[in-house]
Amino acid sequence: MALFLLFLLAFSAVSADEDAFIGVNIGTDLSDMPHPTQVVALLKTQQLQHVRLYNADRGMLLALANTGIRVAISVPNEQLLGIGQSNSTAANWVAQNVVAHYPATNITTICVGSDVLTALPNAARILVTALKFIHSALVASNLDRQIKVSTPLSSSIILDSFPPSQAFFNHSWNPVLVPLLSFLQSSGSYFMLNLYPYYDYMNSNGVIPLDYALFEPLPANKEAVDANTLVHYSNVFDAMIDAAYFAMSFLNFTNIPVMVTESGWPSKGDSNEPDATLENANTYNSNLIRHVLDPNKTGTPKHPGIAVSTYIYELYNEDTKSGPLSEKNWGLFNDNGVPIYTLQLKGSGQAFANDTANQTFCSAKEGADSKMLQAALDWACGPGKVDCAPLLQGQSCYEPDNVAAHATYAFDTYYHLMGRAPGSCDFNGVAAITTTDPSHGSCMFVSSIGNNGTFLNSTASSATDSKASGSPARVTYAGTFFGGIIFMKVLVWLAVIL
Numbered sequence: 036m037a038l039f040l041l042f043l044l045a046f047s048a049v050s051a052d053e054d055a056f057i058g059v060n061i062g063t064d065l066s067d068m069p070h071p072t073q074v075v076a077l078l079k080t081q082q083l084q085h086v087r088l089y090n091a092d093r094g095m096l097l098a099l100a101n102t103g104i105r106v107a108i109s110v111p112n113e114q115l116l117g118i119g120q121s122n123s124t125a126a127n128w129v130a131q132n133v134v135a136h137y138p139a140t141n142i143t144t145i146c147v148g149s150d151v152l153t154a155l156p157n158a159a160r161i162l163v164t165a166l167k168f169i170h171s172a173l174v175a176s177n178l179d180r181q182i183k184v185s186t187p188l189s190s191s192i193i194l195d196s197f198p199p200s201q202a203f204f205n206h207s208w209n210p211v212l213v214p215l216l217s218f219l220q221s222s223g224s225y226f227m228l229n230l231y232p233y234y235d236y237m238n239s240n241g242v243i244p245l246d247y248a249l250f251e252p253l254p255a256n257k258e259a260v261d262a263n264t265l266v267h268y269s270n271v272f273d274a275m276i277d278a279a280y281f282a283m284s285f286l287n288f289t290n291i292p293v294m295v296t297e298s299g300w301p302s303k304g305d306s307n308e309p310d311a312t313l314e315n316a317n318t319y320n321s322n323l324i325r326h327v328l329d330p331n332k333t334g335t336p337k338h339p340g341i342a343v344s345t346y347i348y349e350l351y352n353e354d355t356k357s358g359p360l361s362e363k364n365w366g367l368f369n370d371n372g373v374p375i376y377t378l379q380l381k382g383s384g385q386a387f388a389n390d391t392a393n394q395t396f397c398s399a400k401e402g403a404d405s406k407m408l409q410a411a412l413d414w415a416c417g418p419g420k421v422d423c424a425p426l427l428q429g430q431s432c433y434e435p436d437n438v439a440a441h442a443t444y445a446f447d448t449y450y451h452l453m454g455r456a457p458g459s460c461d462f463n464g465v466a467a468i469t470t471t472d473p474s475h476g477s478c479m480f481v482s483s484i485g486n487n488g489t490f491l492n493s494t495a496s497s498a499t500d501s502k503a504s505g506s507p508a509r510v511t512y513a514g515t516f517f518g519g520i521i522f523m524k525v526l527v528w529l530a531v532i533l
Contacts, residue, residue, distance in 0.1 A: 055327050055342035058085030058107070059367070060297060061095075064353035067370045071098035077350075077372045078104060087146065087296060087346045091132035100139040107144035107296075107346070108132060110169065112155050115148045118168060119161030125168030126175065134176050145169055145184045146296065150229060152208055153189045162186060163214045170222060185219060187227040187296040190275055193282050198261035199268075199337065202278035203285050216288040225294035228279055231348075232271035232319070233300050236310070247271055249300075249315060250322030266336045272298070272323070273335040276343055280335075292341060298323060299348035301361035302375050311361045313376050320347055320367070321379040377468050379457075396480055397450035397460035398469045399442040408442045411462040415445035421452065425478065432478035442466075443473050447480050 061074065069077075071094040078086060079102065087107040088095055099106055110118055110128065118125045133142055147166050152159050166184050173179040192212075196202045204212050219226060236248035246253060250270045258267040259274065268274040272295075279293050300319035304311025326332065327345050334341040352366035352375065368374055377395050399408055416423035423445055425432040432444045446466045453459035460468050474480045 053342050053344070055333055056085050056105075056344045057324050057327055058087055058105075058344070058346040059083055060087045060089070060346050060349040062089060062349050062351065062353045062356075062366075063092075064355045065351055065370050066355050069351075069370055069372070071095045073372070074350075075099055075102060075104075077368065078102075080372075085344075085346070086350075087144075089149070091128075093132075096132070096136045096140045096142075099141075100136065103141060105141050105143045107146055108142055109146040110148060110165070112148050112151065112158070115151065115155065115158050115165055116161065118147075119158065119165035122168050122171065125165065126172040129169060129172035129176065133173070133178065133182065137178065137182075142182055145173075145182060146227065147184060147186045149187045149296075150189045151186060152192055152211065159208070159211050162211060163218055166215070166218055170218075179222070183224040184222065185224045185227045185294075186215070187229050190228055190230045190279070193275070193278050196278040197259065197274055198263060199266075199274050199277035199281050200261050200263040202281045204282045209286070213286055216283060216286060216291060219291050220288055224291075226279060226283065226291045227294050227296045228276075229297040229348075230272065230275050230295050231298060232275070233311075235271050235275070237308070243271060245310060245315075249318045250326055251318065264337065268336060270326070272326070276335045277337040280338060293343055295343060295345040297348040298345055299365050301364045302352075302366075303364040304361035305359050308359065308361050311364065316365075317376040317378065323347070324378065379468070395455060396469050396471065396473055397443075397446040397466050398471070398473055399439045399446060400465055400467050403439070403465040405438050407463060407465045408438045411465055412438060412442040412445050415442075415449045415462070419445070419449050419452075421445050421448045431476075434476070434478075444478070444480070447473065 059078075071092070074095065075098045083104070085105045085107075086099075087109070089109050090111050091108040096106070096108070114128070118128055133145070136142065147169055148155065148158070148162060151162050166186060170179060170184045173182055173184065190196075192205050192208055193202050194205055216226070218224075232248040236243045236245060244253075244257070245251075247257075247259070247269070248271050250272065253269050255267070258269050260267050266277070268277075276293050276295070280289075283289065283291060300316040301308070301311040302313045302316035323345065324347075327343060333339065334343060347367065349365050349367070351368055351370060352364050354363050354370075356362045364375075366375060367378070374395075415421045416426075423441075424430060426441050426444060427433060428436075432441070434440075442462075442465070446460060446462055450460045450468075460466050472480060
């Protein structure tokens, strides 16, 4: 009964005073690390407003000045002992790395160490002291209200994480965690968690389904259910966040919000890492962004309305990282700023414009229904204002003479007319973005001839937008004269999408 009452009372004091955001971690283990000004240019292009640095690099802080980008800086693990043993060392660190740059550089957070309990356990005894020394230096500079101080911890310190209601911290760390949580509570800071469903899935021996790790939709009877709370979980991410809340509650801390400082999925791995693929990385990060930013689903099943801001791991592939191949392939971009893959962010709002590749195309999906393709093709060549003249018999893109090939030409042309905006390559689910150039023979697609669209982050009117209008192109396709019966074609298209 006492445990049941704890379930009812826990977390009532956690506040929802901030909107969730998506940020990105910037690692530097690259053989050709871009210059700070190049990094910032990429951040601006992508409209990223939150970044986390693993240090307090002066060049990066100067490049970030006057951009408005919110910056989390870090005390590297190798500097932790010095700061945790000397108040003056901490004060000097804050003076050089915070006071010297703020407010021109919008520093909002200081991460003291990273994964200290698991990566540097010998320093655990001075971790909380280091946080307090850094915070005291901020107080002395009158910056403690503007800048939060915390430490990112590995989710592996949470034991028995499912069901979440039974989760607890590794008891051996309680002498550190209790004063840490007390500090976070008193200073109004976050419990920072490095959370990787990829590793949970890999280490589950098949118990965790891939779709559950990737945020893919599950039927209700496939969702995981916490037998104690009867709460349903459709993904690993939410379950682990709630596990963290329950673990804190068992130590009598119920009003500290969780922030995820690292989460992502690798796009390539060794032979024993078959699920480290471009497709899975794209799926995970795209779904993660939508999930965190969805205003109708803020928070977790147990804590609706409580924002869980998250930093994606990471901006660049780090080719000099040691370890398995996957360790080098968590990035969204290579060192030239070209996307490893193009995130599918329809509906994510003003969050991330990961569409900077010069070679992305919109193609008809393999196996798509031919009638759906025909309807989408008719729309693109009509209300979509695509010039489909190259598809006429005898023209450059007539061959191969099939609906999939012709639809690909029309879809890709529309995609570039819309500036490759999120949502402009969908066509009611029969199209998808690809990096494979569909050009063939004399039929050259837009990206191949250098006519690249501008970078947009708002969702343009897509082929499923019944409000799209415009004068239809007067071309003949498969015996249909658009100028004569376009009204009937629009009615067919509306019937398909509705």
